[in-house]
Structures are given as structure tokens and as C-alpha cells.
Amino acid sequence: MPxxxxxxxxxxxxxxxxxRWYRLQRAYEGYFFxxxxxxxxxxxxxxxxxxxxxxxxxxWDLLTPPVYVGTQQFKELLFNDPQFRRVALxxxxxxxxxxxxxxxxxxxxxxxxxxxxxxxxxxxVIYFMPVVTxxxxxxxxxxxxxxxxxxxxxxxxxxxxxxxxxxxxxPDWLNSTKWAMPAVMVLNLWKNVGFTMTIYLAGLQAIPQxxxxxxxxxxxxxxxxxxxxxxxxxxxxxxxxVIMSLIWALQVxxxxxxxxxxxxxFATTTLVHYIYLNAFRWSRMGKAAxxxxxxxxxxxxxTWLQMRYQRRWVHYxxxxx
Amino acid sequence: xxxxxxxxxARLGSRQQRKKAKHLGLHLxxxxxxxxxxxPFAWMLSTSLKEPGDVFIYPPQWIPQxxxxxxxxxTVTVMPFGRFYLNSAIQAVSVTALQLLTASLAAYxxxxxxxxxxxxxxxxxxxxxxxxxxxxxxxxxxxxxxxxWIDTFRALILPPAFSAFSxxxxxxxxxxxxxxMDDAARVDGASSFxxxxxxxxxxxxxxxxxxxxxxxxGQWNSFLWPLIVTNSEKxxxxxVGLATFQGQYSVQWHLLMAGSxxxxxxxxxxxxxxxxxxxxxxxxxxxxxx
Numbered sequence: 001m002p003x004x005x006x007x008x009x010x011x012x013x014x015x016x017x018x019x020r021w022y023r024l025q026r027a028y029e030g031y032f033f034x035x036x037x038x039x040x041x042x043x044x045x046x047x048x049x050x051x052x053x054x055x056x057x058x059x060w061d062l063l064t065p066p067v068y069v070g071t072q073q074f075k076e077l078l079f080n081d082p083q084f085r086r087v088a089l090x091x092x093x094x095x096x097x098x099x100x101x102x103x104x105x106x107x108x109x110x111x112x113x114x115x116x117x118x119x120x121x122x123x124x125v126i127y128f129m130p131v132v133t134x135x136x137x138x139x140x141x142x143x144x145x146x147x148x149x150x151x152x153x154x155x156x157x158x159x160x161x162x163x164x165x166x167x168x169x170x171p172d173w174l175n176s177t178k179w180a181m182p183a184v185m186v187l188n189l190w191k192n193v194g195f196t197m198t199i200y201l202a203g204l205q206a207i208p209q210x211x212x213x214x215x216x217x218x219x220x221x222x223x224x225x226x227x228x229x230x231x232x233x234x235x236x237x238x239x240x241x242v243i244m245s246l247i248w249a250l251q252v253x254x255x256x257x258x259x260x261x262x263x264x265x266f267a268t269t270t271l272v273h274y275i276y277l278n279a280f281r282w283s284r285m286g287k288a289a290x291x292x293x294x295x296x297x298x299x300x301x302x303t304w305l306q307m308r309y310q311r312r313w314v315h316y317x318x319x320x321x
Numbered sequence: 322x323x324x325x326x327x328x329x330x331a332r333l334g335s336r337q338q339r340k341k342a343k344h345l346g347l348h349l350x351x352x353x354x355x356x357x358x359x360x361p362f363a364w365m366l367s368t369s370l371k372e373p374g375d376v377f378i379y380p381p382q383w384i385p386q387x388x389x390x391x392x393x394x395x396t397v398t399v400m401p402f403g404r405f406y407l408n409s410a411i412q413a414v415s416v417t418a419l420q421l422l423t424a425s426l427a428a429y430x431x432x433x434x435x436x437x438x439x440x441x442x443x444x445x446x447x448x449x450x451x452x453x454x455x456x457x458x459x460x461x462x463x464x465x466x467x468x469x470w471i472d473t474f475r476a477l478i479l480p481p482a483f484s485a486f487s488x489x490x491x492x493x494x495x496x497x498x499x500x501x502m503d504d505a506a507r508v509d510g511a512s513s514f515x516x517x518x519x520x521x522x523x524x525x526x527x528x529x530x531x532x533x534x535x536x537x538x539g540q541w542n543s544f545l546w547p548l549i550v551t552n553s554e555k556x557x558x559x560x561v562g563l564a565t566f567q568g569q570y571s572v573q574w575h576l577l578m579a580g581s582x583x584x585x586x587x588x589x590x591x592x593x594x595x596x597x598x599x600x601x602x603x604x605x606x607x608x609x610x611x
Contacts, residue, residue: 029513030436037427038442040483045449048460055459062463109354112347119348125596126355129362132592132599134542136560137581140567141361144368144574150377152364159380190361198603251453254544258564272545275455280549285459292455299453 056290061283073290084291086266087274088298090181094270095249097185102245103238106193110200111230124201127194135191139258142187146259148172174260177267184256184268188249196241203237204230232315239306239314246302250295271295365585369393369578376574389575396579399570404555405562412477412547412558413540419482420536421529428491429517433503443492446485458546465550476550477558481540487532494528495521531602534595541588559584 011019056073060066077084109127113120130138145151154170161168171179211229220228253272256262262269262277269277271291279288363383368376369392371385397403430436431443461480470476498521506516522529547558557565566580592599 026434026513027436030430030434030439033426033430033434033513033517034442037423037483037488040423040479041446041449041485043464044461044480044483045452045457045485046445048457048464049449049452051460051463052456062466109351112351115344115347117344117347117351121596123351123355124600125593126358128596128599129358129589129592132538132588134560134563134581134584134588136542136544136563137365137584138361140563140577140581141365144578145361145364150379150381152360152381155379155381190358194358195603198600202603247453251455258567272455275458276545276549279459279462285463289456289459292453292459296453296456300451303451 052289052292055286056293058286060285062285063283066286069286073287074294077287077290077294083266084274087269087271090267090269091250091252091271093181094185094188094252095246097182098188099242099245099249101185102189102193102196103241105189106196106241107200107234107238109193109197110204111226113197113201114204124198127197129194130191131195133191135254136258138191139187139255142183142190143174143259146173146183146186148175175264177264180260180264180268181256184252184259187255187259188252191255192245192248196245199241200234200237203234207233235314236316239310243303243306246306247299250299250302271298362585365578365581368574369582371575373573373575392575392579393583396576396583399576400562400566400580401554402559402562402580402583405557405559408474408477408556409541409559411474413537415474415478416481416540417533417536419478420484420487421533423483424487424532425491425522425525425529426517427488428495429513429521431488431492432495433500433516433521434513446488449485450489454545458549462549470550472551472553472556474556477547477556481543481546484536487536490532491525491528494525498524527601530598534598534602538588 055066057068057070058066059069059073113123145153148154148171151173153173157168157170173179173183207230211233212225215225215229251272252270253276256268256270257273257276260268262273272295275288275291275295278284278291367383367385370388370390371382371392372387372389375382375385431439431446465471465476465480468475470479502520502524503516506520511519542560543558544560544564547561548564551557551561554562554565563580563584567577570576
């Protein structure tokens with residue numbers, strides 16, 4: 001064998017040098033490939049994570065030197081800051097108002113699209129259009145649509161009311177502490193339902209058709225098929241969709257920021273908006289960092305709970321085999 | 322009881338009819354949904370072409386009369402939308418290019434090369450993926466201030482250019498390429514760099530394209546970071562410029578909607594032209610969860 005004889009032959013000094021150089025190169029070249037990315041990663045991700053954690057124990061207005069206050073800011077936020085409580089509740093309200101609706105609606109649409117219908121591509125293109133649209137532009141239009149006096153939504157409701165001879169008094173959505181948040185939720189649903197629908201569609205198309213055929217032979221109805229085939233088979237996708245939607249919803253910012261500026265009377269101010277206000281309006285960098293870490297803790301808890309309880313409802317094919 | 326031929330046919334017929342009825346119902350439903358999806362776009366366009374006085378009338382007018390194209394001229398005169406476009410394009414293209422380049426190099430190292438601390442570093446990348454943007458936003462802002470980068474392209478481009486998520490995504494994709502491909506090239510004397518460039522990258526076309534599309538889209542529409550690191554009008558990106566425009570012309574809906582159309586139109590055109598890639602991308606990157 002030529003290869004064996006090659007390794008047994010004593011190497012010339014020149015060959016030894018080349019081999020050593022080659023080995024050295026192979027041992028360290030990984031760092032060169034990593035270098036551009038990891039330098040940016042360390043500077044703009046890893047270091048800021050540590051820095052913001054440290055910052056959350058200081059009061060700092062950017063102008064005077066930071067003052068160490070220990071866990072005081074966390075204590076204040078958790079036990080003695082009605083504003084923080086308000087924005088946290090707003091964020092939860094938004095999250096639990098949008099995520100279940102989003103998941104249900106996108107699964108429903110995906111199932112409707114998964115039938116052998118004509119023009120599926122057209123529907124899919126239309127439902128996905130808001131996803132690529134700039135959120136700021138979308139929020140502007142929705143602000144205009146939800147306008148109390150001249151918005152088309154109330155125009156439509158008035159028209160419908162007079163058609164059916166029912167007197168309707170639609171609210172002045174964005175100026176009402178009660179209705180501003182639902183309006184923001186509607187924008188969020190409109191914007192994102194196409195994205196989760198597309199994910200669901202991919203999941204639905206991966207379900208083996210034989211399962212439905214077998215159920216047909218057994219004479220199963222539509223509901224039984226949905227309950228016993230579609231839901232369990234799609235549950236890994238649902239798990240993913242729920243986790244991602246939760247993480248995104250808890251970080252909502254632009255929708256209320258553009259539509260309502262967080263108002264009226266802090267009715268739509270969210271956690272990220274509160275971080276923004278603290279850091280860039282009120283120059284409380286340390287407090288903003290503390291809120292950011294609390295937000296992270298909330299996201300972490302929600303994700304962890306989902307992971308923990310997934311066994312109860314998420315059905316993985318591999319488990320069965 | 323054995324079904325006769327006729328009753329069998331009748332059953333088939335009624336099943337087909339039921340299917341037809343079901344499809345009709347589905348179409349009605351999907352069309353209603355489509356209308357809901359399209360109305361905001363239509364209303365945006367309609368308002369953007371109205372005379373200021375026609376904006377506030379009831380019942381609302383869908384077809385503007387007369388069509389006021391001058392609104393667009395006025396919008397770009399009072400607000401430098403051309404400049405916003407340019408800034409957004411420079412930011413989105415640069416971030417996308419840098420992210421793809423640096424992430425694919427790092428992903429190659431993580432997927433194929435052996436070196437000390439590799440797995441530990443990869444774990445570090447994974448660990449940071451869960452951390453929300455607001456956590457790192459404040460120190461990053463302070464870094465930008467310290468470096469005197471506020472209101473420059475460096476601040477808009479460099480911090481978002483290194484992504485742990487992109488690295489992770491590409492690493493997973495590279496892992497699925499058979500190692501034999503690399504080995505064959507290595508026997509022929511190719512360097513690691515050459516393998517990355519001539520074997521791994523060409524074989525990862527779909528993953529790179531998907532990542533490029535979604536990075537570009539995310540950057541083009543990104544708002545919070547450009548909002549906090551820019552403060553002069555000439556450095557505003559399109560979303561931030563639009564938000565500033567809203568602050569200054571708050572009830573001039575015909576102008577605001579013209580600005581929105583300007584902001585939305587190019588990306589919608591690109592999307593409709595290449596819509597298959599967007600949908601395929603979601604499925605392909607494993608974002609489908611399966």
C-alpha cells in the first residue's frame with residue numbers, strides 16, 4: 001500500500017517542517033474563521049449582557065458617575081412602583097390577548113388553505129403581505145382606521161347600524177383607556193397572523209395523508225379527524241409557534257409606540273416602552289437595565305413553563321417508536 | 322345489505338356536492354379574510370390620493386375625486402424620503418452582507434473545524450440567543466456614545482452585523498452537508514478557506530438566500546435601534562423617518578398615508594415578485610419547528 005509506505009518512510013526535514021506547519025495551521029485556523037464574528041459578538045452581545053446586568057445595580061443618568069444602589073432598583077420596581085406594575089399588566093394583557101387568538105386563527109387559516117382549493121397561492125400571498133410591511137407604516141394606517149370620528153372602522157360600524165336599524169355607539173378607540181389596547185392587539189394580529197399561518201401550513205403538509213385515509217375507512221367525521229389526527233400531529237409546530245409568539249408578544253413596542261404613544265394615561269405602555277422611556281427620556285439607565293432584566297426573567301419563566309409542561313400535550317413521532 | 326349500483330352513485334354524487342359546498346364556504350371565508358388583510362393597504366392608498374378636505378368626510382370615499390398625485394410631491398418635499406431610502410438601503414444591505422459573511426465563516430468553524438474551546442464557545446452563542454434585545458440595547462447605546470458613533474452609519478450597521486442566531490442557523494445547515502465533500506477536496510490539497518468558499522457556500526445556496534431575505538427584511542423594517550442611535554434628519558432610516566413625520570404632521574392624513582405608501586411599496590413589490598422564496602424560506606430554515 002503506498003499510503004502505509006509513505007508514513008513509514010522517514011520524512012525529510014523539509015517535509016517535517018511542512019507537516020508541523022500544516023498541523024499548526026489546522027489547530028488554530030478555527031480561530032481565524034471565528035475571529036470576525038466573535039469579536040463583534042463579544043463587543044455587541046456578550047459584553048453588553050454582562051454590562052447591563054451590572055448596570056442594573058447602579059443609578060446612572062449618563063452625566064454624573066454611576067452610584068451603586070445594590071438591589072434597591074429591583075425592590076422598588078417589584079414592590080413600590082405602580083407604573084411598573086401597570087406596564088407589566090399591560091404587557092400581560094397584550095400577550096394573553098394576542099397569543100391564543102393568533103395561534104387559533106393561524107391554525108384555522110392554515111387548515112382552510114391546506115384543502116385542495118383553487119387559488120391557494122393568491123390567498124397565501126395576501127395573508128403574508130402584512131408580514132413584510134413596515135410596522136411603522138402599518139401602525140400609522142391602523143391609527144387612521146381606528147380614528148374615532150373619521151376612521152373607516154367606525155364609519156363601517158355606523159353604516160352597519162343604520163342598515164340594521166340598531167343604534168351603535170362605537171368607542172373613540174385610541175382615546176379610550178378601555179379600547180386602546182384591543183385596537184393595538186388587532187394591529188398585531190393583522191400583522192403577524194400570516195407568518196404563523198405559513199409555519200402551520202408547512203407543519204400540516206408534513207402530516208402523512210394515510211392517517212386521514214385510515215380514519216376515513218373507519219368512518220371518522222371531520223371533528224374526530226381534527227381532534228385525533230391534526231391536533232396531535234401538529235402539536236410540535238404549535239409548541240414552537242406558542243413559544244415564539246409569547247417571546248415576541250412580551251417584547252411588543254412599536255405597535256403602541258406609534259398608534260397611541262403608550263396612552264391614554266399609560267393604558268398601552270408596555271415593558272419595552274417603559275425601558276425606552278426610562279433610558280432615553282428620563283435618563284435612568286440603571287433602572288432601564290433593571291426592567292430589561294425583569295423582562296428577561298419573565299420571558300425565561302414563560303419559556304421554561306412551556307418546556308416543562310410540553311410532555312403533557314406535545315406529541316413527538318419519535319416517542320411512539 | 323349490499324348497496325346497489327345506483328345508490329352507490331347517488332352517494333358519490335352527494336359526496337361530491339358536499340365537497341363543492343364545503344369548498345364554496347371555504348372560499349367565502351378566505352375571501353372575507355383577504356378583504357380584511359387588504360383593506361388597510363387600500364385605505365392607505367386611497368387616503369394618500371385625496372384632497373386634504375376630502376379626508377374627513379362621512380361616509381368615507383374610497384375612490385378619491387379628484388386624484389391628488391401632488392400629495393406625493395408634497396410629502397417628499399417636506400420630508401427627505403429619498404435620503405431615508407438611501408439610509409435604509411445602505412443599512413440593510415451592509416448588515417445583511419456582513420452578517421452572511423461573518424456568520425458563515427464562524428458557522429464553518431463550528432461545524433467543521435476542530436479547535437480548543439469550540440464547544441464551549443458554541444454554547445455561549447446558544448445561551449445568548451434567548452436574551453431579548455432590550456437587555457443589550459442600553460449598554461450598546463452607551464458604547465456608541467463612548468465611541469462617538471451616535472448618528473453615524475457605524476452605529477446603524479455594526480452592532481446588528483454579528484448575529485448569534487444566523488451563525489447557529491448556518492452551522493446547523495452546514496452540518497447537514499456530507500463531510501465526504503470536504504474530505505475529497507482536502508485530499509486534493511484544498512485549504513479550509515477554499516473548502517468554505519468553493520464547497521460549503523455553493524451547497525448552502527437556499528439557506529443563505531433565506532437568511533439574506535429575512536435579515537434584509539428585518540433590517541429594512543427595524544425601528545428601535547435606529548431610533549435611539551440617530552438624531553439628525555439626514556441619518557434617519559425609513560421607519561424612523563416615517564415616525565418623525567408622524568410627529569410633525571399628526572393630522573395631515575393624506576401626507577402621512579402618502580409617506581406610508583412610499584415606505585411600503587418597494588418591499589411589497591419585491592415580495593410579490595419573489596413570494597415563493599419567502600414561503601420556502603420559512604419552511605426550509607426549520608422555523609416550522611419540525
